[in-house]
Amino acid sequence: MKSYIGLAAVSLAVCMFVPTVAFASTTAQVKSGDTLWGIAETYHVSVNSLEQVNGLHSSTIRVGEKLQIPGTSTSEHRKSSTALYSTSSRSSRRIVVVTVKSGDTISGIASRYNASVAETLKLNGLTSRSILHIGQKLKVFAGYVGTHSSRGVSSAAGIGQEVLGLNIVSFAKEFIGTPYRWGGESTSGFDCSGYVQFVYGHFGIHIGRTSYAQYDEGGPAPARYPDIGDLVFFNTDGGGASHVGIYVGNGEFINAEDRGVRIDSLSSAYWGAHYIGARHI
Structure with a gap:
């Protein structure tokens, strides 16, 4: 009977063991010209979460101040900072804003950004019969941004400005x-x-x-x-x-x-x- 109890105890201990993952604490030191939004974008976290973790009551930050970055590890940040957009997963897609040029069509724009026509129409409140106008702004779920897709947004900096506008709204x-x-x-x-x-x-x-x-x-x-x-x-x-x-x-x-x-x-x-x-x- 004792041997069975001992075996059961060992089995229970094995079943209850849960592996843990250690995350290295990540902090960011504020430099001249930094903004809370810019830091949030760099570390792929929200402005609200930065404010909550650091006990901030406004968006004002001081040069030299160290901010705790919520829910990140050093390795995660290193991986995410290698590119603005990931090409390996649709779950990492972001919205970009494209300026319609002469000759552009919904299907052509969607194709350049690896997006579907249906979701592009829905995102912009359009139908298949809608007419595009030169200079019009269209939101697109971008699967990736390649060198061939610079017609509407020409650089990572330009994309950053468009994303900022969407976040402001x-x-x-x-x-x-x-x-x-x-x-x-x-x-x-x-x-x-x-x-x-x-x-x-x-x-x-x-x-x-x-x-x-x-x-x-x-x-x-x-x-x-x-x-x-x-x-x-x-x-x-x-x-x-x-x-x-x-x-x-x-x-x-x-x-x-x-x-x-x-x-x-x-x-x-x-x-x-x-x-x-x-x-x-």
Whole structure:
């Protein structure tokens, strides 16, 4: 009987043994010019997770500060930093934004980025009968970005800017429904420029407090087809750039207006009549 008990005890111990994997702690030291968003992109983590792990209450970071990187190991970072896009797995695909050129078709663009036509149409709210326009921006799930696919996005740096725009819009949408408050610049209530400043500030991009100051920053963007994440401006009171929003694509923008944070159309009767242009920060 004792031998059976001993054997059972050994078997139980073997069954209960669970191998563990040791992860080396990864930290990043902030250098001049670094932003929280840039560090998050480098280590493939979210800005929110960086803020939570390091007890940050804003996107402001100081040169020399050491940040803990959540859920990563040194080997993982070394592997992931070898290329911006992996060519070995569809699960690593990212969204890139392509500018339509003369002669482009949905199927041709999808083919260049190893994406399906159906998912490209769905991602952009299009149908098989939709007509593309030169200068139009299309989002594509990129399986890989090869040397042959530089027609719409010419470099890794360009892709980084497009991805930044998508992240800005994604973060901005988290506050849909937040009430309007004149002079507001927090989640308890925003005015138009306070909202834009808050969203951009989350990514370490510091811009002026008023819509007039923001209109003087950055460079001009195509009024008809701004980049996703660009600022769009309106003259609502006859005094110039009195209102501002963030372009989200497909002719729409997100803004803090009298009805709160919401998405509106550039082609609506009111906004279309008061639209004065776009700026790329």
